[in-house]
Amino acid sequence: MFADNLLAANSVNAEKLKNKGGSAAPAAVPVIDYEGSGYRQDFWEGQGREYEDAVERIALRRLLPARGDRIAEIGAGFGRLADLYLGYNQIVLFDYSRTMLADAVRNWGHDQRFVFVAGDLYQMPLADSVLDALVMVRVMHHLADVPAALAQLQPLLHQRSAAVLEYANKRNLKAILRWSIGRQRWSPFEPTPLEFVDLNFDFHPRWMSARLGEAGLQVDARYGASHFRLQALKRRLPAAALARLDSYLFRVGGKFPLAPSVFVRASTPGAPGRPQFDTTPAQLFRCPACAAYPLTALSQERLQCPSCACQYSQRDRIWDFKLQA
Numbered sequence: 001m002f003a004d005n006l007l008a009a010n011s012v013n014a015e016k017l018k019n020k021g022g023s024a025a026p027a028a029v030p031v032i033d034y035e036g037s038g039y040r041q042d043f044w045e046g047q048g049r050e051y052e053d054a055v056e057r058i059a060l061r062r063l064l065p066a067r068g069d070r071i072a073e074i075g076a077g078f079g080r081l082a083d084l085y086l087g088y089n090q091i092v093l094f095d096y097s098r099t100m101l102a103d104a105v106r107n108w109g110h111d112q113r114f115v116f117v118a119g120d121l122y123q124m125p126l127a128d129s130v131l132d133a134l135v136m137v138r139v140m141h142h143l144a145d146v147p148a149a150l151a152q153l154q155p156l157l158h159q160r161s162a163a164v165l166e167y168a169n170k171r172n173l174k175a176i177l178r179w180s181i182g183r184q185r186w187s188p189f190e191p192t193p194l195e196f197v198d199l200n201f202d203f204h205p206r207w208m209s210a211r212l213g214e215a216g217l218q219v220d221a222r223y224g225a226s227h228f229r230l231q232a233l234k235r236r237l238p239a240a241a242l243a244r245l246d247s248y249l250f251r252v253g254g255k256f257p258l259a260p261s262v263f264v265r266a267s268t269p270g271a272p273g274r275p276q277f278d279t280t281p282a283q284l285f286r287c288p289a290c291a292a293y294p295l296t297a298l299s300q301e302r303l304q305c306p307s308c309a310c311q312y313s314q315r316d317r318i319w320d321f322k323l324q325a
């Protein structure tokens with residue numbers, strides 16, 4: 001009986017994917033590798049970015065529902081923003097880098113609500129409709145194939161979920177000024193993404209809105225953020241005060257995005273209803289290789305795909321769903 005249900009569930013999922021014209025594991029998209037990186041020390045700690053951190057926190061507090069059953073941060077890194085999710089019963093920190101996640105485990109591993117997952121967002125190992133909230137900050141910036149990424153994220157949401165996504169704005173004021181006085185070759189008004197360094201992209205807001213719409217993500221709110229990312233200002237004003245000033249511009253900056261960073265809150269009204277909340281790993285995950293779910297629990301720390309027999313395990317608190325290249 002159980003096996004029959006499993007087979008039925010898998011064939012439904014396979015059908016769904018077929019209907020979408022997608023696949024569980026799309027052809028390899030290049031992924032930026034933060035394995036072993038000093039992102040925390042080299043970019044955040046003592047690096048004069050208290051203002052950016054404070055702005056992002058205000059934006060997230062405003063856009064994210066404060067409470068819910070399950071939230072996931074996609075590309076969570078070392079869990080810089082994880083304290084904002086403590087109103088949720090289960091908190092998934094998902095990242096491609098195992099070393100970043102190991103750092104997150106050092107901070108949050110004592111709290112059993114946290115689930116740490118290593119994987120590639122282009123080969124998503126979370127099952128459909130399992131999230132009440134999804135956050136992705138400073139990650140779109142690294143995505144070479146935004147439509148493929150959004151196609152993996154959208155199915156994680158149900159009818160009442162909220163997704164807060166941040167991206168770097170190509171059409172920001174500084175870029176417009178530099179371009180208009182001839183100090184920059186590329187036009188900030190050209191809609192295609194700008195790869196200014198290998199696997200670092202800025203996006204035109206109109207281009208991003210179109211991709212979100214195509215992925216079935218309805219934008220309910222948009223904020224422009226970090227308007228005051230200028231050394232001269234950051235040196236003179238306390239980060240908290242500058243961030244508060246910035247927050248007064250969130251809405252108008254969302255209507256006319258000129259800030260270097262944009263936050264959107266999106267929903268999926270056409271998605272399936274909210275499933276029953278189940279915290280077991282077998283129900284939470286899907287196979288990133290073939291998209292089948294639920295998985296079969298072989299032990300507390302080992303799961304198997306009922307369809308392709310791939311196995312996934314948890315070690316030192318981190319579930320490893322990275323597929324071999």
Ligand SMILES: C[S@@+](CC[C@H](N)C(=O)[O-])C[C@H]1O[C@@H](n2cnc3c(N)ncnc32)[C@H](O)[C@@H]1O
Binds near residue numbers: 075076079080
């Ligand atoms: C700039 S860091 C941002 C970390 C965190 N969101 C923050 O704001 O502090 C980008 C993160 O995205 C992760 N990332 C990039 N591409 C990814 C992918 N394809 N799948 C999963 N994580 C990815 C990186 O490993 C890295 O930890």
